[in-house]
Amino acid sequence: MLSLAPRTLRVRWTSFVGGFVALALGVALLTVTGLALASSSDAPERAPERFAAAPVVVRGHDTLRVPTANGVRTEPLAHPRPVPPGTVAALRALGRVTEDRSFPVRVEGGPRDLVGHPWSTAAFAPYALSAGRAPGADGEVVVTGDWAAVGEPLRTPQGTLRVVGTVDGPDVERAVFLTDARAARLSPSSTQMVVDADPAEVRRVVGDRAQVLTGAARRLADAAPDRDREAVTALHALFGTAGGVAAFVSVFVVASTFSFTVAQRRREFGLLRLAGATPGQVRRLVTAEALLVGVLASATGCALGGRAAPRLAAWTVEQGLAPGWFGIGDRVWPYHLAFWTGLLVALCGVVAASWRAGRTRPAEALREASVDRGVLTRGRLVCGTTLLLTAAVTLAVTLLGDPGDLLHRKTYVSRPLLLITAVALLAPALVRPLIRLPARLPCRPRGAGGMLVRENAAASVRRTASVAAPVLVTVALTGSLLGAAATLNGARAAEARERTVADLVVRAEGGLDADALRRLRAVPGTAAVSPTAPTAVYVVEEGVALVRSEARAADPEALAATARIPLTAGRITDLDDDSIVVDEEWERHTVGQRVTVRLGDGTRRSLRIAAVMPVGTGDNGAYVTPANARGASVDRVEVTVARGADRAAVAAGLREAVRSSGGEVLTRGAWLRATAPGTDGTSRAGFLLVLGLALVYAGIALAATLVMATSDRRRELAALRLAGATRGQVLRLVAAESLAVVAVGTVLGLAVTVLDLLGMRAALLLLSAPAVSLPLPWTALGAVSGACALVAVAASVLPAAVALRRGAGDELSVRAAG
Incomplete structure (x- = not known):
């Protein structure tokens, strides 16, 4: 009986083409996603970029470490701690200290990803002047790349800058270098610095009050040092999901196709039974056919997947789903996994059908009815x-x-x-x-x-x-x-509409300083001005998990006047420097209870729960006062217009107040449209x-x-x-x-x-x-x-x-x- 299997495939090939195609394509999908998953683990070991020529980099702590019953748990701090002033003074006694600063730069008609730095840090990449000279006055800058030429004026919210030089160096970012004094005014806070001294002496002086980075560890001072690890995690999630869905669809379709193939041949099986074939022989015939189809289809699928995988990798890089280093490697195990999975799927898909084929009665050979029963x-x-x-x-x-x-x-x-x-x-x-x-x-x-x-x-x-x-x-x-x-x-969009009752919203990606906030509050015609800043709080739940919750720092009275925060208990105006507003997803969420949290800079506090929000879509987060969000920069201000005041005039006043900070003033409708989830x-x-x-x-x-x-x-x-x-x-x-x-x-x-x-x-x-x-x-x-x-x-x-x-x-x- 088994010798009939190859002949059946040759004579009735049209009956098997559906199963062959379905299985070959399924194996191809598994091969593609398997190769992509295997290759996504091959992130390159990055060398230091901005500080490749720096002797020692001292950086404030940027990671929260909390001991739990299951070991030490870590989370990135929302606001990295600066190096203590006393430590900085001691470092200056060892050698020259160059403070680093990074801040967004907005140029009218320029790229959106410009980053400003002090000119003194350019030598640590190192960058070398390719044209022009170094900046010597507040209005002069040096840029990387070819997006601006020497002598070209750059219009920014802080005034007009003039390009006096361009530099060549590592292509890691679009940098704009200003004088050290101008950079210090635009970004007063500095969390890292370069120290020209012996590394051992630097470690002795710093102790455990900051991080000392030398050698390959200097890459941790670059922007987004964990981007490769995050990219690998995202790629694993993406290709894992795609592979899971593809595996389900392939198994589903292959099983359905094989079942239909066997059902089509009930008269043929009836003839075999009439000729004396036993049910077991019919089942073995069907299984042998599935095995032959499975081997051929799986091999074809592996070949197709191997050719398609590089094209998929190139497409994911082009679409921004993968970093530029991503490519298909030479791993072999995805081929084995896909081939044997395909063969197993073929055999499993025909198991039920083979039992049904074995139960075919000899009388089916004489059956002409077309109605399936x-x-x-x-x-x-x-x-x-x-x-x-x-x-x-x-x-x-x-x-x-x-x-x-x-x-x-x-x-x-x-x-x-x-x-x-x-x-x-x-x-x-x-x-x-x-x-x-x-x-x-x-x-x-x-x-x-x-x-x-x-x-x-x-x-x-x-x-x-x-x-x-x-x-x-x-x-x-x-x-x-x-x-x-x-x-x-x-x-989420409905939540935002219900929550936002302000007439005007000011947003500033780079943050608003204290002077800008004073000018905003002084604009005539405003009834309430509520600045809020993004931060985070951390809590250990059940003694084993360190959970980070996004939060916003706000003045409770102003917040209550400009927003309708949904609450299940308590009042938003009860929030003070000794309390917090949480949502029902927290382990503790009863008004009056105290909860031990770590603030955005890692400071440990015991805060009383002042109010509780529903979980909603998961974006409610938490609220604290500005006193519990040291280092947070105001990026949004909600404003209500006084009764009888001219809204257009108030909006114009707000624009003038934040012009030097690069802020943008939007109406409630424009704000909701701009931030609508999509x-x-x-x-x-x-x-x-x-x-x-x-x-x-x-x-x-x-x-x-x-x-x-x-x-x-x-x-x-x-x-x-x-x-x-x-x-x-x-x-x-x-x-x-x-x-x-x-x-x-x-x-x-x-x-x-x-x-x-x-x-x-x-x-x-x-x-x-x-x-x-x-x-x-x-x-x-x-x-x-x-x-x-x-x-x-x-x-x-x-x-x-x-x-x-x-x-x-x-x-x-x-x-x-x-």
């Missing part, structure tokens, strides 16, 4: 019902225990997969009612064509369910992932990667399944021709059937999407977030449904046209005469 087997019913109940129970447990978990990306990416599998397993029971539903409508389609389409699709439940499966995956994934992101963004270009590219791999695969698998299904209908198409149907009528019938099946898959996908988004909406309501309607991504859903329809029509009509052109009707006539 018993397609929803007991095992399929039990598995589908179990998964559906599992999805419902886990949703209920999460809603009752931790509804905020449903708002995390890893959760709303993975939850739809359970529903998709459950609905797909139960699809045979849903296909016939959905197909025949239009016949029960008042506006039901008339004529024999509609009846044939309906009855053909309803009779061939296995074919309909197998073809609808890729459509179900495509629509459900698109709707669930994009819909979840839109739901969360809509809730999907930026990088996030869209990430979604495109996660969805695109799965959707392209599902589309190709859909085409392969339809080619396989249509090629097996030659006798059915010939019978229609003999009954008097023209060639065009037969092709239109085939196209209509394909569209009907796509419609079934689309409806099932929409059902999964709605169920999934209803769970997220329930979580938002439990978290006291604003209620939002279900924002189904109709444009994306229409696009993928339309694409599935085009693929389905092309993949069914073209094989049907070939079959008709080859004279299937004559073959049928000969068989009938015989």
Whole structure:
């Protein structure tokens, strides 16, 4: 019997093309994501950049270290500590000390990522003058790169600067070098400095009051020294998610395709049984065929994945999803993992089908009925019902225990997969009612064509369910992932609208100094001026976890006058220097309780809980007073206009007050639009990667399944021709059937999407977030449904046209005469 397997593959290759294509593409996806994951760990060891020529760099502590029951836990400080003044004085006695400063520079019409530094630090990169001279006056600067030329004026909020020189050196940033005195006025705070002295003496003087960086450790003084580690973490999350979704889709489609392949051959298995084959022999035949297809498809998939992976890596770098150093390495284990996984998927996908094939009775060889019966087997019913109940129970447990978990990306990416599998397993029971539903409508389609389409699709439940499966995956994934992101963004936007009651908002990315704040408060016509600064607080929860919470520092009276902070207990005006406002996600969140926290600079404080906010969408954070946010710089000021005052005049006064600080004045509506949560270009590219791999695969698998299904209908198409149907009528019938099946898959996908988004909406309501309607991504859903329809029509009509052109009707006539 096993010797029949290669011959069966050779003779009935069209019956296996769907499984081969589905499995090969699935292995290719696994190979691509596996190679990307393996390569994302190969971050380069960066050498010092800005301080490559510096002898010693002394840097204030920028990491919080807290001992817990599970060891020391660390978190970056929101406000790194400066080097103590006494230590600086002692260092000056050892040698020359050069203080470093970094601050944003805004130039009208210039690049957006300009960074200012004192000219004295340029020698430590080192930068060398390529033209012009060093800055000697407050209005003179030296720049890197070719975005500005010597003699060119630069208009900034602080006045006009003139370029007096350009430098060549490491291409690490777009730097603007000012005189040391001007840089000190623009950025009074300095957290690191270069010391020209013996490193051992520097360590002796500094002790544990600051960090002493020498050798390769000097890279920690560069901007974003952890960017490579963060990039690796982001790449692992991105490719891990894409690989998980791709693996699910491939297993799902391969199992469905193999099941359909076996179902197509029930008469063939009946003949084998009639010829004396035992059920075990039939099962071994089917398994051997799957093994042969699995080996060939897995090898093909590995080859395709190896060629596609470098292109994917280049695309992720181009889209900003990966740093410039990212590329595909020469790891071998992703190929082994993908190959053996593909082979295992092929064998697992055919297990249930092989048992069904072994149960084929000899009488099936004589069966001519085209109506599928018993397609929803007991095992399929039990598995589908179990998964559906599992999805419902886990949703209920999460809603009752931790509804905020449903708002995390890893959760709303993975939850739809359970529903998709459950609905797909139960699809045979849903296909016939959905197909025949239009016949029960008042506006039901008339004529024999509609009846044939309906009855053909309803009779061939296995074919309909197998073809609808890729459509179900495509629509459900698109709707669930994009819909979840839109739901969360809509809730966050609604929170911002409810919270913001100020008439005008001043924002300054570089921060506002004390003089600018005094000028703002002095603007005539203002009723309340509320400056807030970003900071963070840290708390040890359950004795083992160091949790960082984003916070804002604000004056409680002014905050209450310009914002409507949602509260479940307490009052915002009760906030003082000895208290904090937290949300319900904190381990302790009862008004009056005291909680031990570390402030943004690492200072330990015991604060009383003055008020409690709901969790909402997770952006509520915490509130402290400015006294508990040393080092925080005001970046936002909310202003209410006094009754009867001219809003335009107040806005003009505010603009003048912050002109020298580069601040921007926005109306409430403009502020909400500017800060509205949305999907930026990088996030869209990430979604495109996660969805695109799965959707392209599902589309190709859909085409392969339809080619396989249509090629097996030659006798059915010939019978229609003999009954008097023209060639065009037969092709239109085939196209209509394909569209009907796509419609079934689309409806099932929409059902999964709605169920999934209803769970997220329930979580938002439990978290006291604003209620939002279900924002189904109709444009994306229409696009993928339309694409599935085009693929389905092309993949069914073209094989049907070939079959008709080859004279299937004559073959049928000969068989009938015989």
